[in-house]
Amino acid sequence: MALYDGKKIIPGLIIFLGLVSYPIWHNTVSGKTSYVPKLEIPKDKKECIEPKAYIRVNHKELLEDWRFSVVRSGVRTYQASNQKRYTMSLNRTCMECHRDRTKFCDQCHNYMGVTNKCWDCHLYPKEMEKGAK
Amino acid sequence: MFKTKRFWVSNFGFRASNLQGFKIMGLWYSVSAILLLTFLVVIGIEGMGLVSFFTIFIPYAALFLFVVGFLYRVLKWATSPVPFHIPTVSGQQRSLSWIKADNIDSPYTTGGVVKRLALDILLFRPLLKNEKVEMQAPQRLLFKPSVLLWFGAMAFHWSFLVILLRHLRFFLEPVPSTIVILQRVDSIFQGLIPVIYITDIIILVALGYLFVRRIIYPQVRYISLSSDYFVLLLILGIVLSGVLMRLIYKVDLVQVKEWAMAMLRLRPVAPKEVNLLFYIHLFFISLLVAYFPLSKLMHMPGIFLSPTRNLTNTSRNQRHINPWDYPVKTHTYEEYEEEFRDSMKEVGLPIEKG
Numbered sequence: 001m002a003l004y005d006g007k008k009i010i011p012g013l014i015i016f017l018g019l020v021s022y023p024i025w026h027n028t029v030s031g032k033t034s035y036v037p038k039l040e041i042p043k044d045k046k047e048c049i050e051p052k053a054y055i056r057v058n059h060k061e062l063l064e065d066w067r068f069s070v071v072r073s074g075v076r077t078y079q080a081s082n083q084k085r086y087t088m089s090l091n092r093t094c095m096e097c098h099r100d101r102t103k104f105c106d107q108c109h110n111y112m113g114v115t116n117k118c119w120d121c122h123l124y125p126k127e128m129e130k131g132a133k
Numbered sequence: 134m135f136k137t138k139r140f141w142v143s144n145f146g147f148r149a150s151n152l153q154g155f156k157i158m159g160l161w162y163s164v165s166a167i168l169l170l171t172f173l174v175v176i177g178i179e180g181m182g183l184v185s186f187f188t189i190f191i192p193y194a195a196l197f198l199f200v201v202g203f204l205y206r207v208l209k210w211a212t213s214p215v216p217f218h219i220p221t222v223s224g225q226q227r228s229l230s231w232i233k234a235d236n237i238d239s240p241y242t243t244g245g246v247v248k249r250l251a252l253d254i255l256l257f258r259p260l261l262k263n264e265k266v267e268m269q270a271p272q273r274l275l276f277k278p279s280v281l282l283w284f285g286a287m288a289f290h291w292s293f294l295v296i297l298l299r300h301l302r303f304f305l306e307p308v309p310s311t312i313v314i315l316q317r318v319d320s321i322f323q324g325l326i327p328v329i330y331i332t333d334i335i336i337l338v339a340l341g342y343l344f345v346r347r348i349i350y351p352q353v354r355y356i357s358l359s360s361d362y363f364v365l366l367l368i369l370g371i372v373l374s375g376v377l378m379r380l381i382y383k384v385d386l387v388q389v390k391e392w393a394m395a396m397l398r399l400r401p402v403a404p405k406e407v408n409l410l411f412y413i414h415l416f417f418i419s420l421l422v423a424y425f426p427l428s429k430l431m432h433m434p435g436i437f438l439s440p441t442r443n444l445t446n447t448s449r450n451q452r453h454i455n456p457w458d459y460p461v462k463t464h465t466y467e468e469y470e471e472e473f474r475d476s477m478k479e480v481g482l483p484i485e486k487g
């Protein structure tokens with residue numbers, strides 16, 4: 001069977017195939033086809049504030065609640081699900097255990113294309129050490 | 134219009150006779166199909182634990198059917214000759230130099246065709262020509278411009294595109310900065326922490342309108358088939374499961390990306406820390422993608438291959454030769470006269486050559 005206008009349709013189909021398979025080329029060129037984020041877990045601590053499965057998915061809401069609670073209601077203590085109490089603070093609680101955000105938070109966030117402006121204002125311990133030197 | 138009782142009765146099909154006349158059955162077929170398919174995932178995942186089947190086999194199979202089916206349909210279209218220039222036009226054709234020609238609504242150059250197609254595809258210009266007919270007073274028929282469908286279609290398609298582009302963060306490593314910027318712009322109306330995207334709200338409203346349109350307007354309902362309702366419901370299912378995953382029943386996005394990247398490098402592993410909504414989301418997407426080449430969704434490549442849209446209106450300026458022309462057997466008058474000369478002379482018919 002003859003193809004009519006093949007000179008236009010075939011390049012069109014090649015563009016289509018290129019678009020559909022774009023992720024493969026993108027990841028091959030960047031050489032990160034099997035990249036996974038490498039998280040530096042604090043060695044001296046055993047557990048996070050909440051169970052791992054929960055904190056991984058819900059830390060965004062948790063932090064939002066903390067901020068609301070501190071800034072709007074003035075309540076600064078958080079009772080975790082295992083009854084332990086924590087001070088609600090990004091710098092002084094989370095970042096006290098997860099000291100270097102570039103080796104922890106940012107690993108996931110860059111992987112997922114999440115940007116957050118928190119660090120425009122909030123500091124983390126590793127950053128302060130650098131400043132002191 | 135809404136005030137009269139007749140409107141409600143005739144438009145919502147409360148009368149049995151109307152129900153038949155308006156072919157509402159298609160709607161119930163597709164609603165049942167969607168429910169059945171949802172049920173299938175729930176049973177498959179919760180009841181039988183077919184996680185790898187739903188997250189590895191079905192997506193691969195769907196992608197395969199999509200690509201092969203798409204190429205097949207387009208190549209099949211390409212085997213039909215287009216012998217005549219048959220563009221639909223609504224502007225002045227190019228003729229004499231002192232008559233102003235309209236190169237967009239009656240394109241006579243490739244540039245004009247490209248401009249018109251671009252306006253069709255990017256701005257859905259033809260839908261702006263929609264009119265609704267209204268009967269005012271006893272004998273006055275009014276034609277009013279109707280842009281609601283144009284608006285709904287624009288809102289739907291553009292937010293769909295933005296959502297697809299944003300989803301690329303699951304498939305690309307590193308995530309391109311354009312995607313990150315798009316994501317931030319799309320969540321601009323929230324505080325420091327984004328909750329729901331603008332496009333999610335737009336697409337839900339637009340889908341709702343496109344669906345309701347097929348039910349409340351009797352004329353549109355009359356021409357709606359179950360496949361029309363089915364794609365709308367399928368996409369609605371995808372969007373609703375996605376939005377619910379974002380707002381209420383959260384999944385671990387990092388695990389989802391690890392699954393997606395593993396699929397891309399052909400070493401698939403099932404995703405961890407995801408819930409039923411993710412399986413529904415994925416199954417419906419697989420269905421949509423696999424069904425694409427069989428469905429009216431092929432209007433996506435089809436718009437580029439429509440002879441009424443992609444040809445120049447030059448049927449009088451250029452000679453277009455029919456590609457399947459073959460030598461036609463003719464019998465001219467000269468030959469006729471040659472054959473019957475004697476008999477014609479006999480009865481005294483006038484003849485041209487002595």
Ligand code: HEM
Pocket residue numbers: 293296297299300303330333371372373374375376377378379380384386389393411414418421
């Ligand atoms: C036809 C294609 C698809 C459509 C229309 C669609 C639509 C949506 C929508 C509207 C949302 C709500 C949140 C948002 O807008 O980002 C969403 C979320 C989501 N989609 Fe899709 N999706 C599609 C394909 C996929 C695919 C192929 C995957 C597999 C990786 C996927 C995984 C997810 C996940 C994990 C979420 C939750 C995102 C979050 O919590 O931020 N989607 N989807």
